[in-house]
Amino acid sequence: MLLKERIVRHYDELSPFYRDVWGVHIHHGYWKTGTERKEEAQEQLIRELLARANIKNGCRILDVGCGLGGSAIFLSETLNAQVTGITISPAQVELGNALARQRGADVRIIEMDAETLDLEDQFDVVWSVEAISHLSKRGDCFRSIGRALKRGGQLVIADWLKSPTATPEQERRFLEPVEQAMLVPKLEAPEVYMDYIRQAGVSVTLFEDISPHVLKTWDIAIELIRSPALWKLAATRGKDVIGFLEGFAAMRAGYRSKTLVYGVLIGQKP
Numbered sequence: 642m643l644l645k646e647r648i649v650r651h652y653d654e655l656s657p658f659y660r661d662v663w664g665v666h667i668h669h670g671y672w673k674t675g676t677e678r679k680e681e682a683q684e685q686l687i688r689e690l691l692a693r694a695n696i697k698n699g700c701r702i703l704d705v706g707c708g709l710g711g712s713a714i715f716l717s718e719t720l721n722a723q724v725t726g727i728t729i730s731p732a733q734v735e736l737g738n739a740l741a742r743q744r745g746a747d748v749r750i751i752e753m754d755a756e757t758l759d760l761e762d763q764f765d766v767v768w769s770v771e772a773i774s775h776l777s778k779r780g781d782c783f784r785s786i787g788r789a790l791k792r793g794g795q796l797v798i799a800d801w802l803k804s805p806t807a808t809p810e811q812e813r814r815f816l817e818p819v820e821q822a823m824l825v826p827k828l829e830a831p832e833v834y835m836d837y838i839r840q841a842g843v844s845v846t847l848f849e850d851i852s853p854h855v856l857k858t859w860d861i862a863i864e865l866i867r868s869p870a871l872w873k874l875a876a877t878r879g880k881d882v883i884g885f886l887e888g889f890a891a892m893r894a895g896y897r898s899k900t901l902v903y904g905v906l907i908g909q910k911p
Contacts (some may be wrong), residue, residue, distance in 0.1 A: 642786050644824060644826065645729070645749060645754075645777070647824055647881055648775055648824050648850075648911060649729050649730055649731075650881075651824060651885070652708075652728070652729075652732065652880075653730050653731060653732040653733075653765065654731045654732075654882070655732050655882065655885075656708075656709060656730060656736055657732075657736070659708075659709065660709055660736065661776065662865055662866075663679075663715075663865070664679070664680055664683065664711065665710070665711030665754075666669050666680075666683035666684065666686075666687075666708075666709075666711040666715070667708045667709055667711070667757075667860040668686065668708070668712065668770045668771050668799075669683070669686060669771065669799075669903065670682025670683045670685065670686055670853040670855065670857065670858050670861075671683075671685045671686035671689050671851065671854045671855060671877065672685075672854055672855070672857045674858065675905070679858075679861050680737020682857070683711075683908070684715060685717070685793065686770075686795070686799070686855070686856075687712055687715055687719075689814070689851070689854075689905075690768075690770070690797050690905060691719070691720075691797075693797075693849070693905060693907050694766075694795045694797050694907045695795060696720065696765075696766055696795055696797075697720075697765070698720050698721050698722070698742065698785050699720070699721050699722065699760070700720060700722050700723075700764075700765035700766055701722065701723045701724075701725075701763040701764045701765050701766070702716055702717075702720075702722050702723070702724045702725070702764060702765065702766040702767075703724075703725050703726075703727070703737070703760070703766070703767045703768065703789055703827055704716070704724055704725070704726040704727070704768045704769070705727055705755050705758075705767060705768070705769035705773070705782070705786065706727070706728060706755055706769055706770070706773070706774075706775070707726025707727060707728050707733075707737065707750060707773055708726075708728065708733060708737070709733055709736050709737050709740065709772055710726050710736075710737030710738070710740050710741055710748055710750050710854055711740070711748070712735075712768070712770060713725075713726040713737070713746075713748045714741055714744050714746040714748050715741065716768065716874040717746045717747050717748050718744070718746060721910055722747070722766075724746075724747065724748045724749070725748075725749050725750075725751065725764070725878060726748065726749070726750040726751070726815045727750075727751055727752070727753040727755060727758070728750065728753075729752065729753070729754055729755070730752075731752055733750070734750050734751065734752045737750035737832065738750045738875070740849055741746045741747070754794075755772060755773070755776060755782045755785070756771075756776055756777075756778045756781045756782050757781065757785065758782070758785035758786070758788070758789055760789055762789075763788075763789055763790065763794070764789055764790060764791060764794060764797035764875065765791055765793075765794050765795070766794060766795045766796075766797065767786045767789055767790055767794070767795075767797070768796075768797045769786075769797070769798050769799075769800070770799045770800070770867060771799065771800055771801065772800070773798065773800050773834075774800045774801045774802075774823075774825045774828065775824060775825050775826075776826070777826045779829070780837050780840070781833075781836055783837040783840070783841040783843075784840070784841050786841060786843075787841030787842045787843055787910065790843065790910040790911065791910065792910055793909065793910065793911075794909070794910045795907065795908070795909055796838065796843050796906070796907065796908035796909070796910070797906075797907055798834070798838075798904075798905070798906040798908075799903065799904070799905050799906075800903075800904060800906075801819070801823075801825070801901060801902070801903060801904075802827060802828060802830060802831050802834065802901075802902040802903070802904040803816060803828040803829055803830045803900070803901070803902065804830070804899055804900050804901070804902050805830045805831065805832065807830075807900045811898060811900040812900065814898075814900075815894055815895045815898045815901060816828050816895060816900055816901060818888065818891035818894075818895075819888060819891045819892055819895050819901060821884065821888070822884045822885055822887060822888020822891055822892075822894070823885065823888050824881070824885075828901070831848050831850075831902065831906070834904070834906055837847065838906065838908050842910060842911075843908040843909065843910045844857050844908055844910075844911060845906060845907070846907050846908060846909055847905070847906065847907040848904060848905070848906050848907075849904070849905045850902050850903065850904055850905075851903055851904075851905055852896050852899070852901070852902055852903045855867045855896075855903045856893070856896045856897070859889055859890075859892045859893035859896065861891065862889050863889050863890060866886050866889060871888075872886065
């Protein structure tokens with residue numbers, strides 16, 4: 642089975658689990674004091690990204706890899722924005738649109754491949770959190786993003802990256818387990834993402850490694866999956882699900898070794 646097909650199956654099967662265990666924001670949290678609840682930390686990550694980009698109220702936003710639509714709804718409500726979210730998971734489309742209707746948010750979730758964005762509209766902001774790392778053709782995605790951005794539009798990316806100083810031994814020990822468990826191709830360094838962005842006609846205005854602020858995500862996640870009943874259920878869903886749960890420890894080890902980086906990239910289309 643191709644990696645993309647495995648990713649679709651993963652999110653179709655596990656999205657209800659994500660929602661029930663982790664919440665509608667299926668991304669890292671950002672801790673300032675370390676005492677925040679996970680839901681507060683997840684929304685705090687969104688606010689931290691907004692603080693690093695010059696995003697105006699009333700804008701149109703494209704959320705690439707929108708998951709369950711939690712961030713899209715938060716952006717819509719916070720900025721009075723019109724948000725379009727895309728995902729390759731039909732289950733996430735259904736769950737996300739239902740949540741948006743329930744909240745009365747100006748959000749539309751559609752099924753679309755991020756590598757081949759096919760949108761007639763252009764957007765003031767393209768937003769993508771922890772999605773592009775799953776793609777095999779990242780250059781194609783960034784070129785599509787460049788076309789989707791209006792002139793003067795802002796690009797906001799948060800993603801899992803490889804430390805620029807990672808040795809081959811560190812990659813083998815800390816990154817390969819993450820890649821296998823989390824269904825991502827080879828992780829790339831920040832400069833590679835920056836090259837993709839520039840080649841797409843977008844200027845890079847900021848890169849920041851915020852790994853220390855997100856590491857607690859995996860301490861909490863590991864506690865949440867200690868239930869033997871959960872592992873029994875996972876065993877009925879196939880090796881990818883078991884591997885995914887086992888990958889939580891690999892994520893924590895990757896960050897602690899400083900081989901895995903949680904990077905924020907902000908760009909603007911001239």
